[in-house]
Amino acid sequence: MTNQNVVVPDTKSGISLPMVRLSGSSIFPATAQKPPTAPGTGENLEINGGGGAAKINSWVDSMRASSPTHMKSSSQSLSQHQQQITLPSALDNFDQIMEASRGKQIVMFLDYDGTLSPIVDDPDRAFMSKKMRTTVRRLATCFPTAIVSGRCRDKVYKFVRLAELYYAGSHGMDIKGPEKGSKYTKGTEPVICQPASEFLPMIDEVFKELVAKTKLTPGAKVENNKFCVSVHFRCVEEKKWSEVAEAVKSVLNKYPKLRLSQGRKVLEIRPTIKWDKGKALEFLLESLGFANCTDVFPIYIGDDRTDEDAFKVLKEREQGFGILVSKVAKDTNASYSLQEPTQVMDFLQRLVDWKKLAFQESRM
C-alpha cells in the first residue's frame, strides 16, 4: 500500500473523514489519531498476563462448547444463566424488517465464512456458489454492499470476485472500497483504511513461529491473514487441542501487543488496537456519508463471535439490524436469524426483489 492510495473519503453529507498516516505506515482518522490499545471485547480471550494451564483449559473448553457434538449440552447449561433467545427468522419477518427501513438508505454488510459460503474443513476451499455470487452482485446494484471478514482482504476478494463491493479484511483492519470509486461516494478514488499497518512485521513473525510450533500436530493449520493470524483446530483430533492452544500461548506470551479472539474452531491472534468489525462498520458508514444520519438502515449478516462487535454497534446506534446465521440459540446482539448460507441467499434475493418493486412503484 503506498501513500498515493491514501484517500480522503468524500462523503455525501459533506462530512469528510480526514486521514493521516502515522510513522509512515499507519492510517487513522485524524480526529481519533492512533487507536488506543484495548484489552479486547467480551468476545476476546485474554492471553497475556498469565493464567497458565487454567487459561489453556478455558480456551479448549470454549472450543468444545462451540463444536456441534457438544453444542446441545452446552447450550442447555448456558441458557440457565444467560437467557439465550431463539431469534425470530429474518425470512419470516421480512415485511417487518422492510417496514422498519421505510424512507431510509439500506447499507449491506456481509460476513464471508459461514454466511456467504458454507463452513468446510479446508479454509482454502471455502468457495461461494455461483448462485450466491450472482445474488450478491444484484444486491450491490441496489444497495451499497461491503464484505467484512476475518480473512485477509486479497483472499476474500479472490473468493467473492466482485469489484463493485467494499471489502474489510483482517476483521476490519484492512478496508478498501471499489477500485473506481463508487456511485455511493462522491470521490473517484477507493476508500482505504489500515489502522494496524505497524503490526505487519510482528504478525509475519508470529505466523512463522506458529507454523513451526504446530507443524508436528496433524491437522493444525496456520493462516496468515495479513493483520492477524488464524490457528485452525477443525481437523485436529480433540485430544490434541490443548497441545495447539499451548503452542499459541507460548508464542503470544512474547508479544504483549497482540491479543487473542476465538472463532469457529479457530484461535485468532490480532493487534491490541481498539478496532474490530464494529469499528469497520462505523468507518464504512462514515465513508459513505452516513456518519450522523438518522436515515440510514445498516443490515449486518454474520455467523461468528467476531460479528458480535458489529451487531453491538447497530444495537447501540439503534439503526438497522444484525442478523445471526446459526441453527442454534446463541447469546447474541443480533435481532434476527437465518439458519445457513442458503437462507442468507434467499434473504438477499428478497431484498433485491423488494427494491425492484419499490422502484417500479415509484415510477407509476
Ligand SMILES: O=P(O)(O)OC[C@H]1O[C@H](O[C@H]2O[C@H](CO)[C@@H](O)[C@H](O)[C@H]2O)[C@H](O)[C@@H](O)[C@@H]1O
Ligand atoms: O469473518 P469470516 O469471513 O467469517 O472469517 C472468519 C474465519 O473464517 C475462516 O475460518 C472458518 O471457515 C473455514 C472454512 O469454512 C473453516 O475451515 C474454519 O474452521 C472456520 O473457522 C478463515 O479460514 C479464517 O481465517 C477466518 O478468520
